[in-house]
Every structure is written in C-alpha cells, then in structure tokens.
Amino acid sequence: IYQICKDSLVDIRRDAEAAVAQATTPLDRVRRLAVAHVTSLLRHQNQHATSLLELRALSGEEREHVAALREAHEQVVRGVIDDGRRAGVIRTDLPVGMLALHLFNLTNRSMLWFDREGPLSPERLGDVFAAMFLAGISARPSVQ
Numbered sequence: 001i002y003q004i005c006k007d008s009l010v011d012i013r014r015d016a017e018a019a020v021a022q023a024t025t026p027l028d029r030v031r032r033l034a035v036a037h038v039t040s041l042l043r044h045q046n047q048h049a050t051s052l053l054e055l056r057a058l059s060g061e062e063r064e065h066v067a068a069l070r071e072a073h074e075q076v077v078r079g080v081i082d083d084g085r086r087a088g089v090i091r092t093d094l095p096v097g098m099l100a101l102h103l104f105n106l107t108n109r110s111m112l113w114f115d116r117e118g119p120l121s122p123e124r125l126g127d128v129f130a131a132m133f134l135a136g137i138s139a140r141p142s143v144q
Helices: 002-021 026-043 045-057 060-086 096-107 122-137
Strands: none
Touching: 002 026, 002 045, 002 060, 026 045, 026 060, 026 096, 026 122, 060 096, 096 122
C-alpha cells in the first residue's frame, strides 16, 4: 500500500506541474491543473483509488512520508490558485485551502465511478470539471 500511495502522489504531482508549466495565463494554469489532475487520476484509476481509500492502513514513517507527498501536491494546487487570486481572476472571499479542497472534492471520487467505456474520455471529463470549478472560483462579489 505504501508503494501504491507513494507512486500515486508522485505521478499526480508530476502531471500537475507539467500541465501548469504549459499555461499562458493564471486561469489557464488553473484549467490545466484541473484537467491534469483528472486525467492523471484516471490513467492509473485503480492505483489512485487504492491510495485514496487505503491510506489509513499506513502507519509510522510510511504514513508520514505519504502525508508529506500529499502536502507537496496540495501545495502545488494552492500555489496555482493563489497565483490566480493575486492576478485578480480568482475570488478572494474564501481561503485558498478551501478552494483547493473544492477541486479535490469535485474530482477525486471520479476514479471510483469513471467508466472508460462511457461517453466521456478522461480529458473531456477533466475539461467538464475544470469548467465547473472555474465557474465557482472566478472573481466575483463576496459570499454573503
């Protein structure tokens, strides 16, 4: 389980960083991040599902190492969102951590239900999730 968790987090962070590096604007960075997150999850669907659901079985140094890898990936996501906030294109009335959590909640469970034989490719599903996420985090008046 440790190796699966470790590999999953290394893969998804690598994919996210590579996608973000290709972006041309802050919103494009967020969009590419969301699409890369989904496509990476679904490329190794069973591995990521095992990692998400079985992480609690780890203990000691293995759990600490996996927690550090997860934090590093979450930091990439928070950094991309924060860059968008500084550029004025992402809302500032909610904490960056909450916006990152929203992305993870929107996307992560797809690895449990996604059907490769279904109507959407992983990339198209990533595009759909990115559009939904961006609609919710775009700069606009504060939540009342």
